[in-house]
Structure formats: C-alpha cells, structure tokens
Amino acid sequence: MIEKNIKKYRGRIAPTPTGHLHLGHAQTFWIAAKRADTFNGNLIYRSEDIDKQRCKDEYQKAAMEDLRWLGIKWDEGPDINGPHNPYLQSERTDRYRQVLEELKLRGFAYPCSCSRKDVAEASRAPHKSGSEHIYPGTCRPKNHQEQYIDLNRKDKINWRFRIPDKTSINFKDGHFGEQEFHTNIDFGDFILWRHDDIPSYQLAVVVDDHDMQITEVVRGADLLKCTARQILLYKAMEWKIPDFYHCPLVTDSNGQRLAKRNKALSINYIRDSGKSPQSIIDNFKYIN
Numbered sequence: 001m002i003e004k005n006i007k008k009y010r011g012r013i014a015p016t017p018t019g020h021l022h023l024g025h026a027q028t029f030w031i032a033a034k035r036a037d038t039f040n041g042n043l044i045y046r047s048e049d050i051d052k053q054r055c056k057d058e059y060q061k062a063a064m065e066d067l068r069w070l071g072i073k074w075d076e077g078p079d080i081n082g083p084h085n086p087y088l089q090s091e092r093t094d095r096y097r098q099v100l101e102e103l104k105l106r107g108f109a110y111p112c113s114c115s116r117k118d119v120a121e122a123s124r125a126p127h128k129s130g131s132e133h134i135y136p137g138t139c140r141p142k143n144h145q146e147q148y149i150d151l152n153r154k155d156k157i158n159w160r161f162r163i164p165d166k167t168s169i170n171f172k173d174g175h176f177g178e179q180e181f182h183t184n185i186d187f188g189d190f191i192l193w194r195h196d197d198i199p200s201y202q203l204a205v206v207v208d209d210h211d212m213q214i215t216e217v218v219r220g221a222d223l224l225k226c227t228a229r230q231i232l233l234y235k236a237m238e239w240k241i242p243d244f245y246h247c248p249l250v251t252d253s254n255g256q257r258l259a260k261r262n263k264a265l266s267i268n269y270i271r272d273s274g275k276s277p278q279s280i281i282d283n284f285k286y287i288n
Contacts, residue, residue: 026066026067202233
C-alpha cells in the first residue's frame with residue numbers, strides 16, 4: 001500500500017511506440033496520472049522503444065499528443081528531461097547490459113540456445129501455463145555455482161534468468177488484492193537478453209523502475225504474471241520492490257482485449273472524430 005509522507009510518490013507511464021494508443025492504454029495512463037496526483041507525487045514518462053525495428057518516432061510523437069489531449073501531464077520525460085535521463089529505453093542499452101553482467105556474476109543468468117520452437121516442442125500439455133510454454137530447462141546449469149563455458153560469449157544466444165524452483169511469489173496488488181504465482185507452474189526460466197542483442201521487457205522495466213525510483217508501477221492486468229517474474233529480478237539484484245497497481249483491461253464489443261490494430265478505438269481516431277477528452281474519461285474505471 002502507498003503511504004503518504006513516508007517517501008514521495010513516483011509513478012510512471014510507459015508507452016511502447018509500435019502503433020497508436022487505444023482506449024485501454026488511455027485508461028491505464030489516466031489512472032497512473034490520477035494516482036500520482038492523489039498522492040501529490042511525480043509522474044514520469046518513459047518510452048519503451050527498445051525494439052527499434054518495431055518502434056517508430058511517429059508513434060512516439062502521437063502518444064505524447066494523445067496523452068496531452070486527455071489532460072495528462074508528466075514531470076519528467078524525453079521531451080522535458082529530468083534527473084533520471086535518458087527516458088528512452090533505446091538510449092539505455094549500456095545500463096541494461098551492466099545489470100545483465102551482474103546477474104551473470106551472481107549466478108542468475110545463463111546462456112540458452114533454445115528457440116521458441118524448441119521450447120514449444122519440449123513443453124507438452126502438462127507443463128503448459130495457459131498460452132505460455134514453460135521452459136523445460138534444456139540449457140540450465142545444475143546449480144548456481146556451476147562455471148559456465150563463457151560468461152562473455154558474444155555469439156547469437158539468449159540469456160535466461162534462473163528461477164528458484166517450486167517457489168511461491170506473493171504480492172498485494174493495489175486493485176486486485178492478494179496475488180500468488182508459482183515458479184515451474186505459472187512460468188519457468190525466462191529470457192533476459194534476446195539472441196538478436198535486445199534486452200527483454202522483464203529486464204528493461206525492472207532496471208528502469210529501479211533507476212528512476214518508481215514507488216508504484218501502474219499497468220494493465222495482463223501483466224500480473226510479469227510482476228511475479230520481475231519481483232524475482234528485484235530480489236536477485238537486492239533492490240527495493242515497488243508497489244503495484246494493475247488496471248482492469250478495456251475490451252471490445254466481443255469481450256476481446258483491445259489491440260493497436262483496431263483503428264476505430266485508437267485515441268488518434270477518436271480525436272479526429274470530434275469527440276471531447278471528457279467523453280472518454282467519463283468511461284474510465286478508477287478505484288482508489
């Protein structure tokens with residue numbers, strides 16, 4: 001739970017510029033801004049543009065315009081800078097690599113040559129968590145102390161995080177309450193660094209949220225399981241774990257989660273249709 005007057009609240013909004021923002025993004029970012037305002041804190045804008053092949057500058061610009069149109073303001077970000085610059089993930093690769101190296105030295109990261117197809121074929125139904133295939137441990141060392149062939153290998157290879165076996169991860173979410181996930185059941189060893197030399201979402205956001213001193217992470221409910229993974233990363237690095245608030249997902253008329261390809265529900269499209277920001281905000285669900 002967030003406690004006022006203990007440590008200044010620092011929240012964040014973190015769009016990925018791979019397309020125009022939709023109503024689901026808008027609700028989550030509006031809630032993040034609302035909570036920062038409620039606790040008289042700061043809101044940080046960070047662009048999660050780590051995958052430069054998929055991310056476009058035009059979507060970065062459009063995201064800022066859409067959020068300003070909704071009345072969302074931030075105190076730090078790529079457009080106004082701040083004490084934790086840079087606020088673009090694409091400019092923070094060296095920092096992510098530094099943390100990866102530390103995880104290697106601590107025995108939490110190991111090289112893995114398995115492709116997604118390899119993992120899918122090795123993970124049969126009993127080991128499958130929802131739509132996620134649990135990594136079977138093909139390349140996993142026997143223990144934390146085992147010396148890897150080469151911690152500095154530069155070939156095209158994945159680096160995975162070694163989860164603690166048969167462990168429960170518990171946390172209290174600001175919206176959904178008590179949460180519990182289990183390693184080896186809900187997820188297995190996960191990717192830290194991709195074979196195409198791109199840090200994973202899990203690694204990048206944990207490093208960013210730590211470095212930017214985020215006290216509460218506000219994001220969509222589809223990332224609840226990611227939070228369990230990220231808590232393990234915080235513990236591996238011996239960093240303070242922030243609070244979490246996961247927002248209900250916005251769905252379409254068929255009950256399906258919104259996607260950026262649905263142009264009719266994008267903020268950009270709604271703006272151009274002549275609707276007011278308040279007409280959108282009135283539909284947002286927020287519970288303190």
